[in-house]
Amino acid sequence: MVVRGHQDVRPVGVCPDGPHVLRVSAADPDSCLATAGTLAAVIRSGESPAVADIAHTLRQGRDDRAYRLATVGTSPGELAAGLEGVGEHTVEGWHKPGSETLLMMPGQGSDLLPTARALYGWETVFTSALDRLWTSARTIAPSLPDLSTALAPTAADDAAADLALAHCLHTAVLLALTEQLTARGLRVDRLVGYSLGEYAAAAAADVISEEDALRLVLGRVGILRDAPAGAMIAVRLPSDAVAKLVPEDLATCAVTLGTGRSVMSLAAAALERVTSLLADAGVPHRVLEPALPYHSSLLAGAASAFAPIADAVPVRPGSARLVTTAAGRDSLGAGYWSAHLAGPPT
Template identity: 35%
Template structure:
């Protein structure tokens, strides 16, 4: 029998959100439910009524506030990623590496015990308070390399994420982003607007988040209990970076280097890549990696690729748990 593959937890970010994401697990999976309630209770403690409104918008098909709005997408993605990570850990295995995309990296920081859940939730609330007054815009996924899209960058439109060799995300304010979209389409590039009402990972957000370092500096930071790989440096997160308020404050502005980070994680290591978040965006990207195509590493998403009835969430998690047991990541479930 070969060596155990490493377990790498992938935590998705902005753009992965959808109505009732992972809601089928609420009330059915005690660990997940408790972790979600802890976030809602913390939000409620900081902003009376907001925790209950956030929970209500998550659990309904008709939220009062659009889930693509920063005040919903960011805290709910953070909460769902963290709760799913806690669920996986409860099955009896510690992740060898945490790799979070965008807001997913903050959920990873809680799982790694760099921040407490309460402090990280406070950080998220401060961030969305600042971003809510920032410029509107969005993100555009383009099936092309960075080099191919560079000639089309204009009007504050920048590369916001490198998700794969031919999957680049552009970010910027409207109408500049829409003009870039039109130009790329005219040149026969395949493009898709991502669900976001803010130009995440674009310098145009820098003025909005200016001053956030002060709030972050007031939060206690602990040494990481688990290895985190940064999607902003494509390297393991260092103790210096973890303790630097500027590192966390820059996240909404800095580009996400998911593919270079994933490539570094899989260099010299066979892994089971577990996507702990809504949808299967990161799983689909990871399946393009040569190590996965060769079969030395495998991908196990926790949730379905598309929204569906509550039982689909539960069935998908049950199947993922069985798959992790088959790969020797966790013990077989006793019945």
């Protein structure tokens, strides 16, 4: 295998200091490991190109074969060790023909602030992206704080009380993380978002613009300020068991998280009664932070008010990368985001 320098045509933001992903492939394991060993020897020789250039060449200049090995590291020695199979961050295996990489974007229940603080100012791609996105957000909503304030350790308390700050920052961080992963070599075939995360997924899939994703999120917050108070409860029960235990007039199953795990939405007035029923039945449960009954008919009025705002956002045609989650809707269009707000995701 010959590795040589290349004309630097990388986009601005590629970090030469690492960490870097080196990925090699071949038709079978023996050939792949032989290639990896040869590359490790080149790196150890001290006469190889910079590891940033090697990573770029492997990422852009070769077609992937059926058997693959990848390692992550910063120094030449660390990367060479990984290629030789003794690195801490090395994986290898067969690629399944026809398989795709699905990037899943979480909803507001995932606290992304610690991740954002750790990456901001350290990873150039993430930092540049978040700066750009937050500038756009503050253009739409000038009352938002500056980014340093939004990322400060005290921001968690502010975000809990300020939906605009929490939801907008969540969306911006997801989009910046996607850019960072792409710059590190992740090839995303399809994207899906859970609840609030779907706005970022739609923008990352290029179905709507980043600015429109932020505008939608902020418009949604404006509607939700006048929505009826409610609650969501995570329950360690499947949805059918939830329906048997809790009367439908008290709560409905809004989200199925997996086998044996569900989330219920309910009105604020029903919270004490429902938690009592769950406690009496010995069912593990947790009241979630948002004091709103997302993905339920209790937000039907808010969804109707949101529809004109959401339907005004242009949808870019031709992208099949976004996996939609609003029940019964396989593409973004009129009524999608209002159905997404007041209906259960699939």
